[in-house]
Amino acid sequence: MFVEYRLAIPSTPVELKILFRNALHESRKLEQKNGGFYCSNGESSRVHVRKAQYHYGWDWGPLLLTCGPWRPVRVEEDLVELANLKIDYQFEAGQVELKFEADILNNDDFEMVFRDTKVQVIVNDGNTSYECMTAVEQSGVNAVGTIYIENPKLWWPINHGNQFLYDVQANLIENNRIISQCKRKLGIRKTQLVQTKLEKGKTFYFEINDTPIFINGCNWIPSHSFHSDTTKAHYQEWIKLIKDANFNLIRVWGGGIWEPDWFYELCDYHGILIWHDFMFACAMYPAYDSFLNNVKLEVKQQLTRLQKFTSIIIYAGNNEDYQIAEQLGKVKFPAQIIYEKILPRMVDEIIGDKAAYHWGCPYSPSDVGDIHQWNVWHGTQEKYQDWDKLIGRFILEFGMLAFANHQTLQEYITKLQYPQLQMMDLHNKAVGFERRLALYVMENVKVDTMDLENWIYLTQLIQSIGKENGKIMNVVGVLFGKSMIVIQ
Template identity: 45%
Template sequence: MGTSTIISDWMWRCVKTPSGYEKYISREFEPSVKNGRGTALIHTDLISRGVIPDPFLDRNENLVQWIGESDWEYITEFTYDSHLQHADLVFGGLDTFATVVLNDTKILTSNNMFQNHRVDVTEIIRNGKNSLSILFESTYLKGKELESKANVLPCWNGDASRLYVRKAQYHYGWDWGPVLLTCGIFSPVKLDVYDASITDVGILTDVEESLDLVHIKVLVYASGEYSEIIVQVNDESGELVARTNVKGSDSIVTVPIDIESPHLWYPHKYGPQPLYSFYISLLSRDRQVISTFERKAGFRRAEVIQEQLTDQSGTSFYFKINNIPVFCAGSNWIPAHSFHTALTERDYKDWIRLAVDGNQDMLRIWGGGVYEYDIFYELCDQYGILVWQDFMFGCGLYPYCSDLAESISLEAEQQVCRLRNYCSVVLFAGNNEDYQVAEANGIKIDTPGDLTKTDFPAREYYEKILPHVTEKHYPGIYYHRGSPYGGATTKDRSIGDIHQWNVWHGTQEKYQDWAKLSGRFVSEFGMLAFPKLQTIQAMITDPDELYPQSKTMDHHDKADGFERRLALYVMENLRVTDMNLASWIYATQLMQAECLAYAYRCWRREWRGSGREYVAGALVWQLDDCWPVTSWAICDFFKRPKLAYFAIKRECAKIQIGMYRNNDDTIDIWGVNSTLKCESLQFRYQVIEVHSGKVVMSENLLVQLLPNQSTELITGYKIEPSPYVFVFAQLIDSHGFEVGRAFDWPQPLKYLKFSQSTKVTTEIVDNKTVKIRSDFPVKGVAIEADSGTVEFHDNGIDLAGPDDIFELKVVNGSLTEDTLFSVEYYMKNQEST
């Protein structure tokens, strides 16, 4: 048996720094901050030693830019004492230009953050003490050097030299993130010592269309001498379902296994998430176990369906899992920290739970970040979240050369081979918005011939190298050239996916018009909002800067033109009577919630059944933040949900009502049903005066919601007697429980006059429930327990009047009879009229 040991106890120092920061050159080696994982990033080390201020606070980001223009060295010593035949050093992730020296011998140079390396050091390592050093040269300066020898290329966000560097592009700054060009060891360095060892295992599965048989290929990567491989498969209950052995001694061995009547993996809204356990062993000639490996895998059939549609031009673009068409409501995912080694397993679990609890089906890993740690995909497998995986290219016209192409090919091979083991991963996309950048610069995206000789040479990566690697190492998974991509242009709304940014960016359309801005699959759209007050107070330490338009507040908003655009959407829609910080936070969050709810509501309507999958997915930009900031995120850096998170959760429930008020004061009402059976429900809707709460019309109907689609309930109902009434609708099951509720308010909300006598009250029922009621109709009730540690299942709710009592359930923490609440709602402090 061999051993695998994490090399830790790293020490760091500055080797070279720009003029004016010479004091750091002579700094002695300092110990790296201990995080239990053997990783080390320079910014976190500098912060922990008090060398630099926290760049997340105030405007400290500006004070630490010299770090990215400096060279840094990490060293350590370790003891080796073994008589086994082989010793490998395994580097899981080096950021980015790294030179590795073992015992004064250079063993590795790397210039691609997204590659891992296994180096045979058997002839260099020695019994006793060994020294290991890694020099990280300035990514910024190396990128500028490469750029100076070629061209300054078009890009959106960050310094253009990033296009020449295989590094996380968001480190260069984005319109939601800081410029923090870090370097270091972001995945552990391991020492593997063995006579024979399983270095990796790949699991490829192919579920037949009948769903009653799965064909499995277990790819065993081995090193050293062995005589036999044994593969054992147990189901989720631990029962043995397959066992096979293969003679041989090759470095890669394929072990075929068939399993009948497999327990299939489903997205969380559609079924369970069983995971099978694979146990692999290497045997010596005398049949002794000399190496073992364990991996979990789920079985599912995943397809992307692009077929002609009924009554509309173009083709569908939807995911089918185990023969079930799935409307993918979800989010885009960026790295949840600028220094992602700072994230813990608990952090990842909290984020994935937020997605699941928010009724989301899919997360798109955006191409300007990182290929996530294994824990991310393990949790998506465990909790039933589909993953759309971009390759790491974002918003630029990347250069082409043979060396870079070779590096990208190896990067892709390693990442595809790693990610094929996760059943949650259902798509690879070549890049984020690179085809759009080409179009914006007048470059054709379909020029034939030698792609490397065109004005868009990176097409060689997206149209040849990446699909070839994907097909070779993960046959059957869908490869998409880019996001967005589909028709003659990236703006074609009838084919492929689109990024719909004509709300906020572009033509800055009214968000009430989302229905006119749909696409077959909307993989990006969004609206900006401030984070919660506690988050702002955590990122700004100067009390005098705690107002909406302060310089420090502006520093923590990287979006171009955010002052004008945010004010435009707030003032266009809401009545603002106070510009203090708390009021402005609430106004921006309510506006974001209304905006994004409109999008999901309108687009889920267009999931109309077989042949009419006119819109098949909506992925909001974005779920998370990488630092404390005002951004498009629906949960801020500290995982605190904004009101939009709850609005999306309501709209994406398995069963829900959708309503839309047309320009002629008629209203359409429909139901959406993501279950796989027809639902028979009571449908009640009321027309109510906004100011008085008087019910002017009420009707109850028995309705049938068809499975896995929307069902039209009322079309073109004329709202009487005036436009200043709202519609309150409910779906009620056979047991009398409300399973769906929705409101349609006259738009824009700024014209509405709510009763000045409105009083919202709270009543604690038990330590996990609080009742909310209002004596008049009220919009956007946001409640927070005074302790700040209680989290509710919903928030930002609407109430129809005294008979509409809403129960909030506690999902984290507990209530006591002494718990006090802060309550905010729209026009709570309205002026006299």
Template identity: 45%
Template structure:
């Protein structure tokens, strides 16, 4: 007898549905098991590339049409396989499935549902044909909206709120309107006699971490009596075994094992990423023939979301604890990595997670307007130790809650949580993105004191999803992971900085505060914040094909900037802060990226400073909006669509390092404030002289106390003369917290400050920080700071005779890519700044631009 057999369907063909019965089929030109209509139309050269120029507007008809796919597959009956299932991992979105031209076998209207269809009696020996008709999600959503009522949406048309589809397909303030359809997941034919599905290895770790109780559960489809044997292999090779017996027709099974002194999985920077290997083997009880087996790598860890009173400040903490160790979060928000997700490979996901690790990040928030991500992303996060905050897929809207919608969402949540619960990286589920903020902005009925659990009769009906249905699914299927009703959420409202998480958009959006005031904007956990910056100039040359359109204000570039009011806001932040001597494209790209880097640096430093040790976790972390792009555009991303790292990527990398320094310049009046001061009415400039002071602090994100040497130097900016130097020898930095080093040191408006952290033993530079008078546009720069570069194998050394801001190095010829480990750095006299780049060869033509030289 043979074990189960699985065949992934491929060789798909497609055509427009309903146009003409004689409409010819087009064969997919690729061999991927997943596919979608935009990529197939592109491959067939029927549409222009919507990512180039202004082609997006020329392909809108695609989303208004219906489409169909078909494929042929061979089935050979096997008397030992009593059942055949067609398994659909994802259909995007309104799909009707037909087998062999007969009656339909499946209807689906939720992209996030997974389907298993018994087709045992419907298959033919030999060739079979599967056909899937995809209705336009736009038309379908508009019909539902006409039936159930119109609800308000921020971004995209309001009909999207009725359709359980990736919401960003409808257009966002960083993404295009490209409503695709197709096979978003694999389709497989599974032939078997008996098998287990949804194997879940739930490990509950004791409070003292000395024991783990492991409950292995599974669903079963059985045509006979079976034994289910479970083997758990520890990282050191030790083996635990358990077994259970199930009778024919039973549908669920479980077994419990106890692991003494478990090997624990940790996030990056806190310990190793180790896994147990769990094998589940199904064997016929009568004949001992193997029928099916499943192998799972399992990371064992204890996770808590800690929200408890703080010392000396109001509200409660909001931080993650893994294996009893508080973990400060420096990470990013993740949007889908492409508008056409079926084009992505495992290597693409691995590269994205590698960016996080190299950028000193330890968390990705999977944002609620995209998708429950591909397994490859979570697998890589597990492997590299990147924690995951997982939103449910609701974003920026007033969602409905009628019975059919609720039923679809409940199944969606169960399908996806049961898929994702195997990943140790997931440490939080959140009900949605910003829907409570939308409720506040629209004045919807939301009484925090009403805990009835059913708000379907109010004008904020989806609260029932977020506070009743979704937490019930999480509790049932993955009880060890915390649930948070929304992001942001907590306290007296979504802007309460003392409880829960906040999205701090009062820089860029909202009141458009000066980013130098970021220390007044910190919350208990800042799960969104950002500043827009243009992509690299060489990226722009890839998607703007007409050289005449490659200037900052061109129609094409504006069409690739979806942010509302972006031209005004970006110009405001640039012009408010730095000199702009030229508006050529290279200069404008550098200017926007420098401002983005400066803003995010202020933000990260301000947040990390508030991680002050036990009972004083005043800020538990920050997540930059956003890591990535889904198409080539100007956005808040740290890395543009083509993989070019913006200056902000390097700035946040430096400020998120396990050992880092921070400096903040202020005035005594500003330092005493906990919120930004109100706008000044009257003359635009206060003529009274100001007394400036600065503080210096160090962050030790490691789990060991560290002794370091700190040097603080004050330089005249124009001349490069060293005015003052302070040394803090053998400075003890306590583990996993911030240590204040200097406070209220006087400084004038002609002086820049540099701080250097050195290893006590060998004097090696561990970290640097710098501080400049603000805004930078008023700073009297050195006339010719004499910046010099020494290009060696694998690195470039930078020197300057006066303080220089934002030195960006690049190859003068773009014939190859170079992986700069740092960039956009501040260089000071008496200090050689080394930037490593493995591909660099001595003699390469490396050039530099810096603030004052190019913008």
């Protein structure tokens, strides 16, 4: 699901067929062949397939295993293509050095004769253009060039400065004629995950352009079970909601998908930072050869695509897989080779120092680094009033559930009668949903009546108060954690 395939089409008439095997049957076959591995959401066979893991069901969504193309299928007829324009940059004494690489690809059936062939790269800030020209001698190699910009205009997160993006255009020129072209935006910024050793643990915060940034963020799960139904307009609306909530970071959660380009483009444009998990979540994953080869291909393609986006400041190896391993005790943890060897090496090779890498989300020891704080609602079900004691230096998940409003419920439940309706419970996948919610409501407010509309209001009231107490946890986390950053 996460890999793009390119196939040569013969010149004779051809019919293209795409055969999709049943994902559930295939994952179960792989599990039979390669062994079972524990997971905490969905069925265990999901870990063997590189498919969106939430399709197998999660505590927030249904089991809906999709099938078919979910990204555009296209025919390309360019004989020669300029591809994978990569820009690396380094700051040096008041200027920035831009280094360009681009692949020259040609159709297998077409022999290109390289005579007077060049790659031209133009960087434009709206007033000034910067240019370099590189001769090309053969296909299948990188064209490399360098540009220097004095006093570059920097890209900043929202509310810290402008989100300046340079226009970049690369042209493949043969005999003074452009035969292939690619365009992209370029944001220039410094980023660093600061982990300075303390008496207990390390700091955990980000600096952008040498400035510590206070993070107020949210988690991003997939927007749809059938993702091909979403459009750029949907994403524009959702990013606006995030801006209106005064968030400055989105965490792309590891049980979902590698998002479409327009998601990252919108974050670049609006100055929304991104914490990006790799697509592994809540499980013990295998590490047999064919699985690792699939993962390496996926990661190479996705990082090559994402290296052009300015907003991504950190990649994390997985969502809660180390937590699963810790809970299981002394068990084999095959995927450690992925999180601790393969992924950091590939991030370093493709992304370089433009984003940090963290083995997992979370990975730090409890209360001294990044944590998921689910001991309110999940876990030990502490009182939300005690959130100020359940602190960490960078809190990536916490929350409180509530009923959706009456109008929303009416859209999918035909006979709304009372809160304990079985159909209501079936639409919430969280373990112990009704009992947990009743615990927090009954402990904190006077319940005069159990009619549905009153119960909806009370659950939402507790959710809002609980979240407000969570903000206190964030402030305490900053004060006692000696950190500039905590994420809500």
